[in-house]
Amino acid sequence: MVDTSVDLVILGGGSGGYACALRAAELGMSVVLIEKDKVGGTCLHRGCIPTKALLHAAELADAARESEKFGIKTTFEGIDVAGVNAYKDGVVNRLYKGLTGTVSSRKIQVVAGKGRLVSPTAVQVGDSTFQGRHVVLATGSYARSLPGLDIDGERVITSDHALELDRVPASVMVLGGGVIGVEFASVWRSFGAEVTIVEALPHLVPLEDEASSKLLERVFRRRGIKFTLGARFAGVERTGTGVRVSLEGGEAIESELLLVAVGRGPISAGLGFEAVGVSMDRGFVSVDEYCRTSVPTISAVGDLIPTPQLAHVGFGEGILVAERLAELPVVPIDYPGVPRVTYCEPEVASVGLTEAQAVEKYGADKVATLSYNLGGNGKSQILRTSGAVKLVAVKDGPVLGVHMVGSRVGELVAEAQLIVNWEALPSEVAQLIHPHPTQSEAVGEAHLALAGKPLHAHN
Numbered sequence: 219m220v221d222t223s224v225d226l227v228i229l230g231g232g233s234g235g236y237a238c239a240l241r242a243a244e245l246g247m248s249v250v251l252i253e254k255d256k257v258g259g260t261c262l263h264r265g266c267i268p269t270k271a272l273l274h275a276a277e278l279a280d281a282a283r284e285s286e287k288f289g290i291k292t293t294f295e296g297i298d299v300a301g302v303n304a305y306k307d308g309v310v311n312r313l314y315k316g317l318t319g320t321v322s323s324r325k326i327q328v329v330a331g332k333g334r335l336v337s338p339t340a341v342q343v344g345d346s347t348f349q350g351r352h353v354v355l356a357t358g359s360y361a362r363s364l365p366g367l368d369i370d371g372e373r374v375i376t377s378d379h380a381l382e383l384d385r386v387p388a389s390v391m392v393l394g395g396g397v398i399g400v401e402f403a404s405v406w407r408s409f410g411a412e413v414t415i416v417e418a419l420p421h422l423v424p425l426e427d428e429a430s431s432k433l434l435e436r437v438f439r440r441r442g443i444k445f446t447l448g449a450r451f452a453g454v455e456r457t458g459t460g461v462r463v464s465l466e467g468g469e470a471i472e473s474e475l476l477l478v479a480v481g482r483g484p485i486s487a488g489l490g491f492e493a494v495g496v497s498m499d500r501g502f503v504s505v506d507e508y509c510r511t512s513v514p515t516i517s518a519v520g521d522l523i524p525t526p527q528l529a530h531v532g533f534g535e536g537i538l539v540a541e542r543l544a545e546l547p548v549v550p551i552d553y554p555g556v557p558r559v560t561y562c563e564p565e566v567a568s569v570g571l572t573e574a575q576a577v578e579k580y581g582a583d584k585v586a587t588l589s590y591n592l593g594g595n596g597k598s599q600i601l602r603t604s605g606a607v608k609l610v611a612v613k614d615g616p617v618l619g620v621h622m623v624g625s626r627v628g629e630l631v632a633e634a635q636l637i638v639n640w641e642a643l644p645s646e647v648a649q650l651i652h653p654h655p656t657q658s659e660a661v662g663e664a665h666l667a668l669a670g671k672p673l674h675a676h677n
């Protein structure tokens with residue numbers, strides 16, 4: 219029996235699902251949003267927001283420790299983990315309250331419970347069935363592990379557990395040098411832990427331009443964050459005080475905790491997707507560029523589909539689906555044009571193609587690059603940060619990619635996004651006067667230099 223019939227039934231209330239719900243409601247659709255935990259999903263409760271609160275606390279710890287460099291006398295007494303967690307949870311709770319208020323003000327019906335797809339137009343929750351003219355799958359992702367690596371939540375943990383720790387561990391091994399791994403490594407190091415990252419690929423943040431990875435590695439080394447690159451996990455055993463992790467090749471590393479940060483897998487098993495005819499690929503729901511699945515009445519968004527696992531990508535996909543269903547004109551998302559930020563210290567931010575991708579697409583002789591050292595940027599010197607803004611462009615043509623490393627450079631990627639997505643020429647950006655002294659000048663100066671008229675260039 220169908221209990222409720224609406225325009226849109228959304229399964230999963232994370233970034234992708236709730237963004238779709240909000241936009242659809244705004245466009246006049248009746249919406250049911252089914253969520254088994256808390257609206258806001260991973261990003262708000264176990265991802266973007268709590269980790270960035272920890273990173274901000276970590277920045278303050280570093281500032282307190284290093285204040286003498288700025289002529290300020292403070293005494294760093296340590297990390298009050300309960301206090302840090304209260305601050306982090308306070309941020310999450312305030313945002314959660316705001317989000318639930320917005321959702322209810324748009325008259326979205328939130329259903330608490332675990333849903334299962336039972337037909338091309340219906341989701342079942344317990345004994346109730348919710349029928350929609352259309353269904354959106356947005357069940358998100360979970361922290362993956364490796365074969366033979368059991369997560370116990372105590373010594374072998376994922377990011378979910380790491381966010382709930384009630385202490386600063388003396389030592390941590392981080393398995394995986396991607397975004398999540400390096401962010402936690404950065405926090406724990408600032409909080410005083412001994413940190414070792416093990417990454418199977420040749421560099422940290424391996425999806426970034428190699429130059430960014432190398433700059434990050436240089437600063438991490440300076441910060442005392444150890445890392446082993448090109449090394450594969452072989453096994454883990456419990457010791458009296460923690461874990462001993464062995465790597466292929468024989469090396470063994472002991473630490474109090476092992477954080478497993480080897481990627482996130484889609485949540486799709488046992489939810490009825492295949493039975494209803496939704497095409498899948500290794501657990502991900504397959505979609506076209508409009509987020510349409512193989513079943514005409516079903517769309518899918520967010521970490522559940524094989525697009526970049528970022529909250530703002532989920533927002534964008536959710537909005538796209540809502541607008542398509544409302545028969546508004548929509549354009550596919552240009553995924554390389556979506557900005558990416560890793561919020562460790564120093565931050566790594568990028569948009570567009572890496573040098574390697576540009577060379578592959580256009581040929582080495584057609585690609586120009588320029589690296590502007592933050593040593594020439596006044597505000598970066600005031601902050602005492604090092605790093606660079608690297609541009610990748612077509613020779614005598616538009617900018618294809620911007621890659622940045624340095625404290626706070628995440629805030630610069632919004633301008634870089636406009637440059638890349640509007641296919642600006644370096645000479646056009648060079649015309650724009652940037653405010654002094656800001657880090658945004660480094661973006662302007664990089665374009666001045668690529669346009670052949672460098673101002674404060676340092677090498």
Ligand SMILES: Cc1cc2nc3c(=O)[nH]c(=O)nc-3n(C[C@H](O)[C@H](O)[C@H](O)COP(=O)(O)OP(=O)(O)OC[C@H]3O[C@@H](n4cnc5c(N)ncnc54)[C@H](O)[C@@H]3O)c2cc1C
Nearest residue numbers: 230232233234254259260261265333358520521527528529
């Ligand atoms: C530690 C960490 C840090 C991150 N930091 C960032 C960052 O800084 N910036 C960024 O852009 N991204 C970040 N991300 C990624 C970001 O959180 C995800 O890309 C985003 O949350 C994906 O949104 P989603 O809606 O697809 O899935 P989710 O947010 O995971 O939401 C899915 C929702 O569906 C619910 N659900 C699942 N199955 C069912 C079911 N059967 N019935 C009912 N409900 C169900 C879940 O409870 C969940 O609430 C981070 C992730 C992690 C883990």
